[in-house]
Amino acid sequence: MHNDPPQTPTEVLDAAACWDLLRGVSVGHLAVLVDGYPEVFPVNFKVDHESVIFRTGEGTKLRAAGGPLAVALEADGHGDAKAWSVLVKGKAVVLEPSEELLRGAGLTLFPWQAGEKDHFVRIVPTSVSGRRFTITSPLTWWSHVARTAPADTGQ
Numbered sequence: 001m002h003n004d005p006p007q008t009p010t011e012v013l014d015a016a017a018c019w020d021l022l023r024g025v026s027v028g029h030l031a032v033l034v035d036g037y038p039e040v041f042p043v044n045f046k047v048d049h050e051s052v053i054f055r056t057g058e059g060t061k062l063r064a065a066g067g068p069l070a071v072a073l074e075a076d077g078h079g080d081a082k083a084w085s086v087l088v089k090g091k092a093v094v095l096e097p098s099e100e101l102l103r104g105a106g107l108t109l110f111p112w113q114a115g116e117k118d119h120f121v122r123i124v125p126t127s128v129s130g131r132r133f134t135i136t137s138p139l140t141w142w143s144h145v146a147r148t149a150p151a152d153t154g155q
Contacts, residue, residue, distance in 0.1 A: 013130035015050075018086045021077060021130065023047045028075035030054065032064035032092075039064065045073065046109050051124055052088055053095070055109050055117040065092035065121050073123055078135065086130035088123055095120040 013021070022028075022045075030043045041061045043054040052073055056062050065071055073088045097120065109120075 008134040011132040013084070013086070013132055015128045017132075018088075018128045018130040019047060019050060021084055021086055022052070022075055022088070025075050025077050028052075028073045030061065030065070031072040031074070032061065032067075033069050034060055034064050043073070044109060045075075048122070050128075051090075051122050053109065053120055053122050056119050056121060057115055057117050058119070062094070062119050062121070066094045070126070071123060081135055082132055083135050084130060084132040086128070088125050089127045090123050090125040093122050093124060095122055 026044050026046070028043060028045055030041045032039050032041070039060065043056070043061075045052050045054040047053075054073075056065070070089060071092045072090075074085065076083065076085045078084070097118075
């Protein structure tokens with residue numbers, strides 16, 4: 001017999017709610033394919049209208065994002081009782097530097113890691129999805145399992 005509290009259903013978020021949540025955070029995880037395998041990179045990003053922009057330097061992330069394959073960006077957040085996760089899937093486009101870009105997103109987009117991060121990449125979404133759910137108490141998942149000492153077989 002369980003005395004578990006009733007579970008609150010997961011809330012499926014519409015695109016507008018997803019963009020609102022993404023505007024409130026600045027770090028996500030970029031997923032790309034490299035030589036047929038997934039690679040995931042943390043990125044600082046900004047929402048620009050209904051797309052995502054991040055900065056990066058030369059390397060694997062830039063080559064993969066600028067290639068022909070789709071990418072995904074995932075970000076999460078939480079409050080006192082609720083958590084959320086948003087996934088943006090789409091095509092990444094390496095942007096040409098411009099005054100407008102540098103005055104807009106570039107002005108407030110600061111990578112955490114030092115080094116040259118001269119390339120701006122925009123993810124143009126083909127889909128945006130998200131979920132919000134109640135954070136469950138860790139005690140809900142804890143269960144005491146009686147452990148018995150292994151029998152001494154004498155070997």
